[in-house]
Amino acid sequence: MHDIRYIRENPEAFDAALARRGLAPVSAELLALDAARRAKIAAAEAALAERNAASKAVGAAKAKGDEAEFARLRDLVSAKKEEIARLEEEAKAEDSRLADALARLPNLPLADAPDGADENDNVEVHRWSAPRDYAFAPKEHYEIGEAMGCMDFAAAAKLSGARFVVLSGALARLHRALAQFMIDHHIETNGLTETWTPVLVKDEAFYGTGQLPKFAEDSYRTENGWWLIPTAEVTLTNLAAGEILDGASLPRRYVAHTQCFRSEAGSAGKDTRGMLRQHQFEKVEMVSLTRPEEGEAELERMRRCAEGVLEALEIPYRTVVLCTGDMGFGARKTYDLEVWLPGQNAYREISSCSLCGDFQARRMNARFRPEPEAKPEFLHTLNGSGLAVGRALIAVIETYQEADGGVAIPAPLRPRMGGARRIGPGGALES
RNA sequence: GGAGAGGUGGCCGAGUGGUCGAAGGCGCACGCCUGGAAAGUGUGUAGGCGGGAAACCGUCUCGAGGGUUCGAAUCCCUCUCUCUCCGCCA
Numbered sequence: 001m002h003d004i005r006y007i008r009e010n011p012e013a014f015d016a017a018l019a020r021r022g023l024a025p026v027s028a029e030l031l032a033l034d035a036a037r038r039a040k041i042a043a044a045e046a047a048l049a050e051r052n053a054a055s056k057a058v059g060a061a062k063a064k065g066d067e068a069e070f071a072r073l074r075d076l077v078s079a080k081k082e083e084i085a086r087l088e089e090e091a092k093a094e095d096s097r098l099a100d101a102l103a104r105l106p107n108l109p110l111a112d113a114p115d116g117a118d119e120n121d122n123v124e125v126h127r128w129s130a131p132r133d134y135a136f137a138p139k140e141h142y143e144i145g146e147a148m149g150c151m152d153f154a155a156a157a158k159l160s161g162a163r164f165v166v167l168s169g170a171l172a173r174l175h176r177a178l179a180q181f182m183i184d185h186h187i188e189t190n191g192l193t194e195t196w197t198p199v200l201v202k203d204e205a206f207y208g209t210g211q212l213p214k215f216a217e218d219s220y221r222t223e224n225g226w227w228l229i230p231t232a233e234v235t236l237t238n239l240a241a242g243e244i245l246d247g248a249s250l251p252r253r254y255v256a257h258t259q260c261f262r263s264e265a266g267s268a269g270k271d272t273r274g275m276l277r278q279h280q281f282e283k284v285e286m287v288s289l290t291r292p293e294e295g296e297a298e299l300e301r302m303r304r305c306a307e308g309v310l311e312a313l314e315i316p317y318r319t320v321v322l323c324t325g326d327m328g329f330g331a332r333k334t335y336d337l338e339v340w341l342p343g344q345n346a347y348r349e350i351s352s353c354s355l356c357g358d359f360q361a362r363r364m365n366a367r368f369r370p371e372p373e374a375k376p377e378f379l380h381t382l383n384g385s386g387l388a389v390g391r392a393l394i395a396v397i398e399t400y401q402e403a404d405g406g407v408a409i410p411a412p413l414r415p416r417m418g419g420a421r422r423i424g425p426g427g428a429l430e431s
Numbered sequence: 432g433g434a435g436a437g438g439u440g441g442c443c444g445a446g447u448g449g450u451c452g453a454a455g456g457c458g459c460a461c462g463c464c465u466g467g468a469a470a471g472u473g474u475g476u477a478g479g480c481g482g483g484a485a486a487c488c489g490u491c492u493c494g495a496g497g498g499u500u501c502g503a504a505u506c507c508c509u510c511u512c513u514c515u516c517c518g519c520c521a
Contacts, residue, residue, distance in 0.1 A: 045490045074501040
């Protein structure tokens, strides 16, 4: 949600920023809506002021016993009634027309987000470790997993259809070990606050983080109206909805491990094989709530938190800054972490860390009081994956695959794998 | 699923038709008191929107939306959320 006052004062800058996302200028239209709205509000309020004054006098006349004056004023107030109802309704209609228009516009990119049309224009800013050389032709994760007998897409299809998986044995355990490792890493090394949240939420929560009103078709909804979260960003960020947080409690840094649900509408034919793009997956999500001036530094910190997981697991990756054409709806700047998948011979996204500024906070009315006595201000919100668990499993399988079809277990995961150092080609844990 | 009770400011809590944005308390801010603090004490302390350079003015908000009334935190209806008890249950 944008601040109409900012647009009023900076219409050119606003249009220029949206143009970087490939959108046509809208400020003139918004300002016209705003002018109409303000005129209606002024008219309605003037009528209300008149009525209130008369209404007040009614009480006085009644108290004095001046029946004639009482009757006159009472009739005056009655006469105004219809006019006021009409003006108020018009004002409300104008107000929601503007609010709807604003709610459908994406956030403005930060100055240092690179311009561009699509993922080809993203800019690599960091690369960690080199893809290693394999003395054999590396396989894709699903080839390895299926051969092990620990990854079953046919069974999942029987239960649920396409884009689901059944994990078993060593890979089910490795998947769980990854999630546990990540969340422990974030609370122990990065000081994030572990949080457990619902995965079913109300419309308001979806509106607050920007899934509604535009992206309803990307998510699942229960018959009684709950939405299944596509990411814990929804629940963690909405924790602040409607609140006025104590400025001294900022920044707040949350981490949660949840199931995530996505319809993947619009990705037909993309990544149809394997676990890369599923309707249901697990993710460890980080969310930070900060003061406005802290947001950009927090984005760097969050990115480092995510990168730290990959470094601990010794998985080669690179970090890119998304260009304006590839950024999400609510983001002002986004870093994507991409792991090297030798089986695919490509870098693939495993984390996305975004600074949203006050965009979400405005939508959900999430504020903080900078100092005691001071006026509340909107929080700035950030979210980032730390990391997508299913994709991390893919990365481990492909990175640590061995010639015989076995997979070595990265050192930090071994304690959670019963001390095993390797999963054999038949799916057995080996020490 | 059944029955009942409730949603008031940053928090707690009074308030059943008229000057109530709303007593009191807590918290917080500033001052007094104190060697310093605590205690005590005084004053102040909601937010949104519109207008205005500002002071300030107007307007709305007592869960949400409708209704009754000249006038609603207060009466009526609908919805929603929370809590308690019962049932069921991981």
